[in-house]
Structure formats: structure tokens, C-alpha cells
Amino acid sequence: MALPPPLSAKDEKSFAYETIKDRLPLIVTRIVDFLARHRTNFAKQYGEVTENECKSCISAMDKLRYEIARDKPILLLNDNHTDDIHIWNEYLQKEMDQGKVISWFQSNWLLVECYMYRKIAEAFNLTAHLQHVDPFIEMKQHTFYSSVQAIDVVLAQLNIDIEQTTDPVNNKSTIEQQFYNYMEISLWGNQCDLSLSGGANRSQEHDPFHQITELKTHILINHETSLFNYLYDQQAYLLNFDVCIDFVLDNAGFELLTDLCFADFLISKRLCSRITLHLKCFPWFVSDATKTDFDWLLEQLSNSSSNSVWQIASKRWQQHIQNGQWIIQTHRFFTLPYDYSYMQQISSELYCTMSQSKLIIFKGDLNYRKLVGDLRWPLNERFETALRGFQPTSFVVLRTCKADVQVDIDLKVGQEITKIDPRWMVNGKWAVIQAFFKKQTEKDI
Known part of the structure; x- marks a missing residue:
């Protein structure tokens, strides 16, 4: 049976387009705000090194927001100490090997929306003290x-x-x-x-x-x-x-x-x-x-x-x-x-x-x-x-x-x-x- 195409932001009249254009960047912005307000408290709790970890997470969020807005290619994950990374990267690599364009507005909505939250987790996973922080x-x-x-x-x-x-x-x-x-x-x-x-x-x-x-x-x-x-x-x-x-x-x-x-x-x-x-x-x-x-x-x-x-x-x-x-x-x-x-x-x-x-x-x-x-x-x-x-x-x-x-x-x-x-x-x-x-x-x- 031939399946219908996936929902995607390629259709500018779709809710997928509205989500990726407006809602996802707003969510990432709220994380930046959360980190900016709490980095002093994190430093008191975990030590001064946490200030730099907050800055690295903020930088990662800014980069993520930029990549969404500019429809940049989606990249493999690199927080190698997590037990799901090989499944994620095998999935992404398989898509790449098939010659598909994997980017925020061109790929299927389910993939890119899930990927955004996994990228948010990656930024926190790559720190020593913020791995268990919930930005939401x-x-x-x-x-x-x-x-x-x-x-x-x-x-x-x-x-x-x-x-x-x-x-x-x-x-x-x-x-x-x-x-x-x-x-x-x-x-x-x-x-x-x-x-x-x-x-x-x-x-x-x-x-x-x-x-x-x-x-x-x-x-x-x-x-x-x-x-x-x-x-x-x-x-x-x-x-x-x-x-x-x-x-x-x-x-x-x-x-x-x-x-x-x-x-x-x-x-x-x-x-x-x-x-x-x-x-x-x-x-x-x-x-x-x-x-x-x-x-x-x-x-x-x-x-x-x-x-x-x-x-x-x-x-x-x-x-x-x-x-x-x-x-x-x-x-x-x-x-x-x-x-x-x-x-x-x-x-x-x-x-x-x-x-x-x-x-x-x-x-x-x-x-x-x-x-x-x-x-x-x-x-x-x-x-x-x-x-x-x-x-x-x-x-x-x-x-x-x-x-x-x-x-x-x-x-x-x-x-x-x-x-x-x-x-x-x-x-x-x-x-x-x-x-x-x-x-x-x-x-x-």
C-alpha cells in the first residue's frame, strides 16, 4: 500500500510550518531565559564552574534557534554517554544515506520536532552538573x-x-x-x-x-x-x-x-x-x-x-x-x-x-x-x-x-x-x- 506523505513544514499553510517557524524558536528562547535567571543559583549549588556550563547551554540554544530559523541541515548527536544515541544516529544516518534532505523545514515534522527536544537534552548532557536540570x-x-x-x-x-x-x-x-x-x-x-x-x-x-x-x-x-x-x-x-x-x-x-x-x-x-x-x-x-x-x-x-x-x-x-x-x-x-x-x-x-x-x-x-x-x-x-x-x-x-x-x-x-x-x-x-x-x-x- 502506498502511504501518504508525512506532515512537513514544506507546506507553508500547515500547522507544522507554524510550529517550526514560531513555536519551536519561542520554546528555545524560554530555555535561554531560564538559564540566565538561574545560573547564579546553579553556581552556588554546584560551584563556579557551573557558570560556564550555563553559558555553554545558552550558546547551544542560540545555535539551535539560529539553525531552525535558517533551515540548516540536521546533524548527528554527540553526547556519547547516553544509551539512545546510537539509535538516533543510525536513524539520521540512514536518512542521509538515502540522499534525503534533513533540515527543519524540509523533513518530516515528527522527526524534527523530536530532534529539537533531543538536542536540548544533548546540551545539558554535555555538562558535568546540569544533566538532571529540567529547563521546563x-x-x-x-x-x-x-x-x-x-x-x-x-x-x-x-x-x-x-x-x-x-x-x-x-x-x-x-x-x-x-x-x-x-x-x-x-x-x-x-x-x-x-x-x-x-x-x-x-x-x-x-x-x-x-x-x-x-x-x-x-x-x-x-x-x-x-x-x-x-x-x-x-x-x-x-x-x-x-x-x-x-x-x-x-x-x-x-x-x-x-x-x-x-x-x-x-x-x-x-x-x-x-x-x-x-x-x-x-x-x-x-x-x-x-x-x-x-x-x-x-x-x-x-x-x-x-x-x-x-x-x-x-x-x-x-x-x-x-x-x-x-x-x-x-x-x-x-x-x-x-x-x-x-x-x-x-x-x-x-x-x-x-x-x-x-x-x-x-x-x-x-x-x-x-x-x-x-x-x-x-x-x-x-x-x-x-x-x-x-x-x-x-x-x-x-x-x-x-x-x-x-x-x-x-x-x-x-x-x-x-x-x-x-x-x-x-x-x-x-x-x-x-x-x-x-x-x-x-x-x-
């Missing part, structure tokens, strides 16, 4: 603090719903409605994406339970009923069943909290027995959640002496971790330039592990782009076709639309939405709960 940490934490009222509302209701003793057999309809609530709150939490805003604050200021009612009509594909029935039919609420879910997380801050609320609900109502939470290995796409972000969030909840609602949730989440019901993992595949159709080839152990799950929950726009290859599919292309063979198990994408790629939508429906909102594919105001259910084979049964 202030932005992520500010977004969390700006959302405290919404956090109060969600956690208060979650604690009530979980403390209620609800028999899954006799109260299926109650659990089903709660399932929809927490899935949709997790979905719309994906609007808090700092890479979309270039690092500008995107906090959650409204009551999420009220918001999901208002935004119901903005969910263009909604498979949540099928998903609830799929999980309910696994009968995880019967104690002798082991039903594992993988949750590939997206943004830190408020979105991460909403994801953990959904994960807490699934465990507490025994719709599954174990959840593996996948985080990024290093700072990625501005606000993507790392293990450090996860630990920081739990610390904020547990140390909030004036807010018992936060402490109750934190204690329950710590128990999930301690008893093995929440498993925290990072894997380098999620910060490679490859889309998911390459997972079995590049990271066979991850693919094998995910194949054991009953369901994978993918959060966010980047995961969607990687699932469909970031290609210019027709709007009405079948989701299964766009996956190009990636079928480890059944999965769902909870995504607010922030890139000009979407499948499984009728062309007439797409035209009607475009009349209402010409930028519906990229502004994060529309969403999908889009599922793929793997057909069972004799081997699976």
Missing part, C-alpha cells in the same frame, strides 16, 4: 499551582466516589457514569499542553465536572461506552482475575493529576487489577511528565497540611504503588523519532510487555501522531489502516486535537466542523476518545 520545570509547576481550584474539585469528588462501597454487579450504571466522568476529565486535561502554547501558562481554571458536560459535543469520536463494557466484561472485580492496563502518559501538572484520578478510579472500582504508568525518561515536548514530575506531584499532595482532600488521595495513591497495583516505568522508545509501527522492531521487549495488557490508554496528541505515523491521511481513512500493523493489544487514544492529522471521520462531518471552527484540528478545542479493539485469535484465548 518552572512552567510545569506553575501550571499545576494555577489549577488548584480545579484540583480541589476533582479530588474531593474522587474521594467521595471511591469511599462509597459500590457493588460492581448491582451498581453497574453508577460505576459506568463515574467511568465516563473520569475518562472525560482525563481527556480534557490534555488541553493543558505547554508545547502548544510555546510554554505560556495553560492552567485549568474551571470546574472539570461542569466542563465535561459543556464539551460533550466537542468529542468527535467517542468510544467510551464500548471501552467501559470491554473492561467490565473482563470481570476484574472478581478477585481471581488479573487484568493489567498500560497508561502512556502525556503532560505533567493538572493533566497528570487527572490521569492519576482516572487510574485510581479504575483500580479502586476493580475495573482492572494493575496499571503500568509510562513516563518520559527526560524533559520532552515542554510539559511531558517525567518520573521527577510524578514524584513532585505526589509530594505536593502529601505535604499539603491544610488540605485533607489532597492528603487522602495521596495516601491512597502511595498505597497503590506500594502494593504493586501502580507500576511506574520509563522507556527510551517514547523519546525516539520512531512512530509506533516500529516498536516491535526497535523495542521488542516493550512491545511484548504491552501485548500482555488488556488495554493501553494513550494520552495526547503526540501519541496519536505516532500511532498514525504523522502522515497526511484522508480524514475518512480507517484507523486500523493508519496504524500500519501496530496491534499489540486493544487500546484507546484520549486526545485533544493539536495537529493536522485525524482519521475515521466522515468527510461531510469534517466539512461541517470546519465551517464552525476552521482551526479545529490544531487548537485543542476538539477531541476524540478513539479505540482500536484487537480481534482475538486462538493464541489470545
Whole structure:
């Protein structure tokens, strides 16, 4: 099958062009500002040599910003002490050997955007004292603090719903409605994406339970009923069943909290027995959640002496971790330039592990782009076709639309939405709960 071309900034009318021309340089500029403001503190913490390390990182950012603006060729990485560099450089070298032009505006969008964040990591990796500094940490934490009222509302209701003793057999309809609530709150939490805003604050200021009612009509594909029935039919609420879910997380801050609320609900109502939470290995796409972000969030909840609602949730989440019901993992595949159709080839152990799950929950726009290859599919292309063979198990994408790629939508429906909102594919105001259910084979049964 001939595949459509990749999304690329070669098309000046595309969101890829807008991203590379405007958003990426702005993100790099914010890192320069972060380093300039904090280099004195770093010097006090790690010694005067850190002043020069900050200067080297600033110089690297200035060079990166210049190369993006001038559409310079993309070069091989050179921080040789990292375990992913050979995969990155083999990928880039293969592209070069095929005679392809690899530059910011001429190459595929997925590659160059991922490459920018890996180049940012390279600058910090090449220092002795700043390797573990997250240049986006202030932005992520500010977004969390700006959302405290919404956090109060969600956690208060979650604690009530979980403390209620609800028999899954006799109260299926109650659990089903709660399932929809927490899935949709997790979905719309994906609007808090700092890479979309270039690092500008995107906090959650409204009551999420009220918001999901208002935004119901903005969910263009909604498979949540099928998903609830799929999980309910696994009968995880019967104690002798082991039903594992993988949750590939997206943004830190408020979105991460909403994801953990959904994960807490699934465990507490025994719709599954174990959840593996996948985080990024290093700072990625501005606000993507790392293990450090996860630990920081739990610390904020547990140390909030004036807010018992936060402490109750934190204690329950710590128990999930301690008893093995929440498993925290990072894997380098999620910060490679490859889309998911390459997972079995590049990271066979991850693919094998995910194949054991009953369901994978993918959060966010980047995961969607990687699932469909970031290609210019027709709007009405079948989701299964766009996956190009990636079928480890059944999965769902909870995504607010922030890139000009979407499948499984009728062309007439797409035209009607475009009349209402010409930028519906990229502004994060529309969403999908889009599922793929793997057909069972004799081997699976």
C-alpha cells in the first residue's frame, strides 16, 4: 500500500510550518531565559564552574534557534554517554544515506520536532552538573499551582466516589457514569499542553465536572461506552482475575493529576487489577511528565497540611504503588523519532510487555501522531489502516486535537466542523476518545 506523505513544514499553510517557524524558536528562547535567571543559583549549588556550563547551554540554544530559523541541515548527536544515541544516529544516518534532505523545514515534522527536544537534552548532557536540570520545570509547576481550584474539585469528588462501597454487579450504571466522568476529565486535561502554547501558562481554571458536560459535543469520536463494557466484561472485580492496563502518559501538572484520578478510579472500582504508568525518561515536548514530575506531584499532595482532600488521595495513591497495583516505568522508545509501527522492531521487549495488557490508554496528541505515523491521511481513512500493523493489544487514544492529522471521520462531518471552527484540528478545542479493539485469535484465548 502506498502511504501518504508525512506532515512537513514544506507546506507553508500547515500547522507544522507554524510550529517550526514560531513555536519551536519561542520554546528555545524560554530555555535561554531560564538559564540566565538561574545560573547564579546553579553556581552556588554546584560551584563556579557551573557558570560556564550555563553559558555553554545558552550558546547551544542560540545555535539551535539560529539553525531552525535558517533551515540548516540536521546533524548527528554527540553526547556519547547516553544509551539512545546510537539509535538516533543510525536513524539520521540512514536518512542521509538515502540522499534525503534533513533540515527543519524540509523533513518530516515528527522527526524534527523530536530532534529539537533531543538536542536540548544533548546540551545539558554535555555538562558535568546540569544533566538532571529540567529547563521546563518552572512552567510545569506553575501550571499545576494555577489549577488548584480545579484540583480541589476533582479530588474531593474522587474521594467521595471511591469511599462509597459500590457493588460492581448491582451498581453497574453508577460505576459506568463515574467511568465516563473520569475518562472525560482525563481527556480534557490534555488541553493543558505547554508545547502548544510555546510554554505560556495553560492552567485549568474551571470546574472539570461542569466542563465535561459543556464539551460533550466537542468529542468527535467517542468510544467510551464500548471501552467501559470491554473492561467490565473482563470481570476484574472478581478477585481471581488479573487484568493489567498500560497508561502512556502525556503532560505533567493538572493533566497528570487527572490521569492519576482516572487510574485510581479504575483500580479502586476493580475495573482492572494493575496499571503500568509510562513516563518520559527526560524533559520532552515542554510539559511531558517525567518520573521527577510524578514524584513532585505526589509530594505536593502529601505535604499539603491544610488540605485533607489532597492528603487522602495521596495516601491512597502511595498505597497503590506500594502494593504493586501502580507500576511506574520509563522507556527510551517514547523519546525516539520512531512512530509506533516500529516498536516491535526497535523495542521488542516493550512491545511484548504491552501485548500482555488488556488495554493501553494513550494520552495526547503526540501519541496519536505516532500511532498514525504523522502522515497526511484522508480524514475518512480507517484507523486500523493508519496504524500500519501496530496491534499489540486493544487500546484507546484520549486526545485533544493539536495537529493536522485525524482519521475515521466522515468527510461531510469534517466539512461541517470546519465551517464552525476552521482551526479545529490544531487548537485543542476538539477531541476524540478513539479505540482500536484487537480481534482475538486462538493464541489470545
